Amino acid sequence: MLQVQNIREHKEAYVTALAKRGLDAKDMLEEVLSLDELRRATQAKLDETLSQSNTFSKEIGMLFKNGETQKANLLKEKTSQLKVSSKELQEQLNDAASKLQKALYELPNIPNELVPAGTDENDNEEVYREGDVPTLDSAALPHWELAKKYDLIDFELGVKITGAGFPVYKGKGARLQRALITYFLDKNTAAGYTEYQVPHLVNEASGYGTGQLPDKEGQMYHVGMDDLYLIPTAEVPVTNLFRGDLLMHNQLPITCTGYTPCFRREAGSYGAHVRGLNRLHQFDKVEIVRIEHPDNSYAALDGMVDHVKEILKELKLPYRILRLCGGDLGFTSALTYDFEVFSTAQDRWLEISSVSNFETFQANRLKLRFKDTDGKNKLAHTLNGSALALPRVLAGILENYQTPDGIKIPEVLVPYCGFDIIN
Structure with missing residues (x-):
């Protein structure tokens, strides 16, 4: 399986190399990179949401301890909303990762430079x-x-x-x-x-x-x-x-x-x-x-x-x-x-x-x-x-x-x- 980082760094060279196999791989490689961008962006959103949820949880404990119940309950509602968002983002992340894996599995290996071009x-x-x-x-x-x-x-x-x-x-x-x-x-x-x-x-x-x-x-x-x-x-x-x-x-x-x-x-x-x-x-x-x-x-x-x-x-x-x-x-x-x-x-x-x-x-x-x-x-x-x-x-x-x-x-x-x- 090809590595996404290498695809990103050597995309044009990979397109040329895979052409030796008779494969026009440009669209396949673009799909991999797009799915990887989506996966990384979704992961970043999920990490940010989880971090915010953790911060709120700590604040809620302090508010209850200080007797600020109303503020604590408001943050609890926000935390609940963040949990829903986290679940949705996790599902989106799993879907993006699965599609990326599938796209990578369908890409053949890059031929060595010694491999001659040919059809059969x-x-x-x-x-x-x-x-x-x-x-x-x-x-x-x-x-x-x-x-x-x-x-x-x-x-x-x-x-x-x-x-x-x-x-x-x-x-x-x-x-x-x-x-x-x-x-x-x-x-x-x-x-x-x-x-x-x-x-x-x-x-x-x-x-x-x-x-x-x-x-x-x-x-x-x-x-x-x-x-x-x-x-x-x-x-x-x-x-x-x-x-x-x-x-x-x-x-x-x-x-x-x-x-x-x-x-x-x-x-x-x-x-x-x-x-x-x-x-x-x-x-x-x-x-x-x-x-x-x-x-x-x-x-x-x-x-x-x-x-x-x-x-x-x-x-x-x-x-x-x-x-x-x-x-x-x-x-x-x-x-x-x-x-x-x-x-x-x-x-x-x-x-x-x-x-x-x-x-x-x-x-x-x-x-x-x-x-x-x-x-x-x-x-x-x-x-x-x-x-x-x-x-x-x-x-x-x-x-x-x-x-x-x-x-x-x-x-x-x-x-x-x-x-x-x-x-």
Whole structure:
């Protein structure tokens, strides 16, 4: 969430920056400033009314003590009127504060200066590429056919149990899935991230804290009776571990990792591009989250990018890194790098990770602060990244490692799987 003071001081710069997202934010920013002026003016009136009421109350006591009953009763009438005015002003203040909060919640984050202008994924900038795309046999299959051929994933059984987008992993498919999760967690903890096991449902405050609400409300599964949400990513519960905290500067950085299933409605997603593991309603993902001092957050972002690169090098998968343009940038992000693995059998790139810096946007919603060396309380920076999302990594392994004799297992995963080929 943007800070009102910053909007006031940098309004024109914010209008220009948000235009990178394809958003004409001038009226939205003006509304925020108008509501803030109303809130502050109402607060001032309320404070003045309460102060006057307190003064009268003290005078009333003295008047009664001195036997000046008539004057005391007149002041009591004025005090009663002030109490009515105070109640009305408090209601007006609550209304103005609520409208201001709503207006702020609807504003996306300010893109970093490195973010290119653009309207959609076609305007993203490729900043890095590594790995050779393997040459496959003419009979090579896409992963959904391989999964059926080797009895690794049963998509139809998932439909029977729940519906489309909820696959059932079987046999070596399930073991490979578990191997990837453990391997990712081991890589993350070896890099200094503390592992957490967190709830898979969160309350509304957690959704608002990391910015999924109200922006992604229609994409989240809502348990109405309990007013809870199934998590779309581990970022939500892990980052909310620190909601409302005041940290000391020497506690930073805080680095976390966790595995969770993720749940997304993916409303409106259909067609050939979402076949198999390409787009699911439930999938597994290992996440990394950092709470950083603002001075260090972009160096930390570079470190997270390097960390994901190392994992993909070990898996020996061809991949590229994109810097997202304004039109493709997530609502909460200031700067995002997407990792995509090349699916040889599908002849297309598949997103497997997003690594983002949110700067103070989430921290302001979360009221996540730290006491700096100068003794002042400041908002922390939050970052997160997928390390990694499993479905498309698994799809890339199945497709890129297929041979006429079966599907080879990346060497780094063999100790986790207990086998080196699927045949």
